[in-house]
Structures are given as C-alpha cells and as structure tokens.
Amino acid sequence: MGVEILGLLGLSSVFGLIGLVLAGWMAWRIVEKAGLPGWAGLGAILLTLTGIGTIVPLILLWVFAFMRWPRDEMVGAAPGASSPASPAALPPPPAALADRRAWRLSGLSAGGPVALSMDGTQPTYVLTGAAAQQANELSVPDPTVGQPHARLFVSGGRLGLEDLGTPGGTRIDGARLLPEHGPRDISAARVIHVGTVELALSRP
Amino acid sequence: MDPVAWLLGLGSLLVFGVIVVHLLAALVLIIPTWRICTRAGFSGALSLFHLVPLIGPFIVMGVLAFSDWPSGEAPSGKR
Numbered sequence: 001m002g003v004e005i006l007g008l009l010g011l012s013s014v015f016g017l018i019g020l021v022l023a024g025w026m027a028w029r030i031v032e033k034a035g036l037p038g039w040a041g042l043g044a045i046l047l048t049l050t051g052i053g054t055i056v057p058l059i060l061l062w063v064f065a066f067m068r069w070p071r072d073e074m075v076g077a078a079p080g081a082s083s084p085a086s087p088a089a090l091p092p093p094p095a096a097l098a099d100r101r102a103w104r105l106s107g108l109s110a111g112g113p114v115a116l117s118m119d120g121t122q123p124t125y126v127l128t129g130a131a132a133q134q135a136n137e138l139s140v141p142d143p144t145v146g147q148p149h150a151r152l153f154v155s156g157g158r159l160g161l162e163d164l165g166t167p168g169g170t171r172i173d174g175a176r177l178l179p180e181h182g183p184r185d186i187s188a189a190r191v192i193h194v195g196t197v198e199l200a201l202s203r204p
Numbered sequence: 205m206d207p208v209a210w211l212l213g214l215g216s217l218l219v220f221g222v223i224v225v226h227l228l229a230a231l232v233l234i235i236p237t238w239r240i241c242t243r244a245g246f247s248g249a250l251s252l253f254h255l256v257p258l259i260g261p262f263i264v265m266g267v268l269a270f271s272d273w274p275s276g277e278a279p280s281g282k283r
Contacts, residue, residue, distance in 0.1 A: 022262065026269035033244070033268075035278030058232065065236030069243070071278040 020045065035070030103152075103159050105192065107199040111141025114199065118154050125152040127194055144168040144195025151183070158187045159201075168195030230254045237264055245274030 027041030044060040052164065091156035102119035118125050122136040129145030132138060140149070146166025153160035163170040165179040172186055192199045237251035241264070250267060253260040 019262070023265060026262075026265040030240075030265065033273055033277040061233070062226035065239040065243075069278075073277065200272045 003145070006031045010048055020049070022203045031064070033071070034064070035073075036064075045107065053147065080202060101203050102120075103154065103203060104202045105138075105199040106202070107197055109140050109142035109145070114140050114197065116140070116199070118152060120154045123154060125154070126150075129195075140194055142197045143194055145197060146195070149194050153183055156184055161192065166195075170194055226257065227255075230260075233261065240268065243275065244268060245276070 008164060017060040024042045024045040027045045028038035029041075030058045031041030033037040044064075047056050047060075048054055100120060102117050105114070105116040105118075107114050116125075116127075116138045118138075125136050125138050126134075126148045127138050127140055127145070127150040129140060129142055130147040131141070137148075138152070143169055146164065148164055148166055149166050149168065150170050151162045153162070160183040161170070161172065161177065162183040163177045163179050163181070170177040172184060172189050173191055174193075186201065189201050192201055234256045237254060238248040241250045242248045246267065250264060253263045256263070268272045
C-alpha cells in the first residue's frame with residue numbers, strides 16, 4: 001500500500017515538474033513577445049514553488065495584463081528606427097483602386113428590348129417611361145413606367161435606387177420599394193422591377 | 205433523518221462549493237488573461253479556456269506563446 005502511494009506521489013511530482021517547466025517556458029516566450037525580459041515570466045512561474053505560493057504570480061499576472069508593454073512603444077515608434085519593424089509598425093497597404101465598371105440594366109419592355117448603362121459619368125440617373133432627352137435620363141418605354149419613375153445613384157462602386165412614387169411601383173428582388181424608403185443600395189441586387197418591366201442588373 | 209439522504213445532501217453541497225470556488229478562481233485568471241489576449245490581437249474569449257480544469261491555462265499560454273500575435277510582437281533584437 002505504501003509503495004502505491006509513494007508511486008502515485010512520484011507520478012504526480014513528475015507531471016507537476018513537466019507542467020512547471022512547460023509553464024515557465026511559455027511564460028518566458030509570452031513576456032518576451034510583449035517586449036519584457038523573458039526571465040521575468042520564468043521567475044513569476046518559479047515563484048509558485050516558494051512559500052508565497054500562487055498569490056504573487058497571480059498579482060504579477062494582473063500587473064502584466066494592465067502595465068504598459070515595451071512592445072507598444074516599439075510599434076508606435078517612427079519608421080526607420082534602428083530596430084527591425086514589427087508587422088504592426090508597417091504602413092497600411094494602399095487602398096484598393098476604385099471599381100469603375102459600368103452598371104447594366106437589361107430587360108424587355110412593351111417598346112422592345114431595353115439595355116441601359118450607367119458608367120458613372122453622371123452622379124444620378126433618372127428612369128423614365130418617356131424618351132430620354134437629357135444625358136442622365138434612361139428610357140424604359142412602357143406604359144407602366146412613370147415619367148419619371150425612379151432615380152439611380154452611382155457612387156464609387158455602389159449603385160442606389162430611389163422610387164419617385166409612381167403607380168407602377170418599383171421592386172428590388174421582389175421586395176417593394178416605396179418613396180418613403182429613400183435611396184436603397186442595390187449593388188448586390190439581381191432583378192429590378194419598374195412597373196411590369198423586369199430589368200436584370202449586371203456589371204460586366 | 206435518513207443517513208443516505210443526509211450524505212447525498214452533503215455531497216451535493218460539496219460539489220456545489222467546489223464548482224463555485226473553481227468559477228471564482230477561474231474568474232481571477234480570466235480577467236487579466238482576457239486583456240492580455242486582446243492586447244495580443246486574439247479574441248478575449250480565448251481566456252475562457254481557464255474554465256477547463258488543469259489543462260485550460262496551458263492551452264491559453266500555449267496559444268499566446270507559440271503563435272504570432274496579430275497585433276504585433278516586440279522585435280527579436282529587443283528581447
């Protein structure tokens with residue numbers, strides 16, 4: 001019986017020792033990553049072997065969490081410092097180029113095939129059932145399309161749509177768009193209904 | 205009183221006490237570790253591994269020690 005207890009104690013000691021070494025090693029690395037000397041982390045773990053037990057390492061954990069880390073000062077340092085810069089200290093990547101592809105609305109109205117293009121040369125376009133008379137007017141010849149019917153907004157890589165309150169109505173992917181909704185982003189929409197005319201939205 | 209019921213009640217109380225003490229002890233570790241994880245660029249929820257008895261703290265420390273910190277580390281030369 002005594003041998004078994006001694007064996008169990010020995011096994012526990014071995015596991016405890018392995019855990020202690022592992023914890024000390026990891027604490028060393030963690031503290032180093034924060035810019036502090038690694039021995040401080042190892043020392044904090046080894047303190048658990050002493051009579052003061054776990055209280056002091058626990059306090060040190062709280063101090064480490066809320067203290068100012070040297071890493072933060074290095075990251076905030078101006079580029080060109082003598083030390084190699086960390087990834088966070090590098091300048092941000094250049095912003096993505098604006099997507100200037102034109103938007104296309106295509107479908108079939110009572111007056112024949114409709115193919116409308118919005119290339120962004122105008123900030124707003126007006127969908128109308130009448131013949132287009134201005135550069136920003138897009139004609140959808142159909143009796144159910146108002147004159148004007150809706151307004152389209154091109155901004156950056158996004159397209160907006162606002163219903164102007166005609167009886168024919170406007171739908172975005174089947175959902176009714178009312179004038180009180182204001183402009184809605186339809187960049188991700190697939191099908192727009194103006195009156196009874198179905199227009200497929202694409203961006204070739 | 206039935207001794208079996210008495211023992212069951214005492215056992216339940218002991219288990220409840222152990223769970224409460226474990227949660228409180230874990231909380232004392234979770235709060236600073238949450239801050240360390242977020243400062244390192246990880247999710248603070250990583251610190252909830254402290255709720256796992258015995259190996260939980262080793263998992264958190266292992267992640268912090270052996271993976272690259274998303275929000276940057278001190279340069280090797282300065283260590």
